[in-house]
Amino acid sequence: MDLDAARGQISEVDRRLVELLNERARLSLSVGAAKRQSLKDQGATGEPEVYVPTQEKRVFEKVRGLNQGPLSGESVCAIYREIMSASISLQSDVSVGYLGPPGTFSHQAALQRFGDSLAYVPYPKIEDVIAAAAKEEITYGLVPIENSTFGAVVQTLDAFVDQPRVRIRAEVYLPVTQSLLSRYQLSAIRKVYSHPQAFGQSRQWLDQNLPNASRIEVTSTAKAAELAATETYTAAVSSEVCASMYQLDVVAKDITSAKDNTTRFFVLGQSSDLPTGDDKSLLMFTVDHRLPGALCGALDVFAKYKINQTAINSRPSRQRQWHYMFFVEIV
16 A cells, blocks of 8 residues: 555544544433433432443453554553543533642642543642542542552541541552652752652662752652752752653652552542442541550451451541541452
């Protein structure tokens, strides 16, 4: 086939693709209308859920099964991510809150999960995202919960204590690579900004290469980059995405201690998805601290019913000194 003929066939395929995409979009609008009618028939108020993780999972599994190449399964799913993102935006005005400013790993995880077609709302602190989700100021919130290298994100757990009304709808895993960003050479850097989690993930490299530079904790890695762009002899531990956003040089790439460094995020809303038989839940509870073995007794319930616990954390309850809330994640 010559070049002109190949380009002609591609143009015809493009025409058919656009028609099919719009046909799918119209069907998506019909789904949204059917959901609203169902709620109305039940006497319920409010908007139906437009983001249903179990349905999303089924779509991805189906298109992977239908794919015969040469596109990879990951490429096909990435395309469908944007198709579904556009469909969701047609059904309802959906907003997603995340820890800002733009360029944070939370922002990247939100885009990975929801695509480019939704409205994204940056918040200065994790607790602000969770409070906004609890008050329904946003449709969904996305917050970090745990890093494979540095452990639980305590700001998120503490915010759950204050905002117990939020529900977890899904989780997102994002490979995280920290870099050192600055307008100065390594030898000239006197101060480094970053989020506590990022400092923990890159502590070994900083100890070896910038042992005398002061480390200042800020609310996000993108905020760190923003500050490094305006101050002299300053750097940020952040993502390479922020280098171009804030006109910084990448002084050192991949300074994380673990090369498989991954952060897990929760998607929050006002309700949980329906059970599938293959789910995870996060429970928050306390016990009578005066009773010996009270926590052991609570945890024994999971063993009795053969429920696997994958994580347990404790945080001050703020009810009184030395009193704790416990977070148990189960399968």
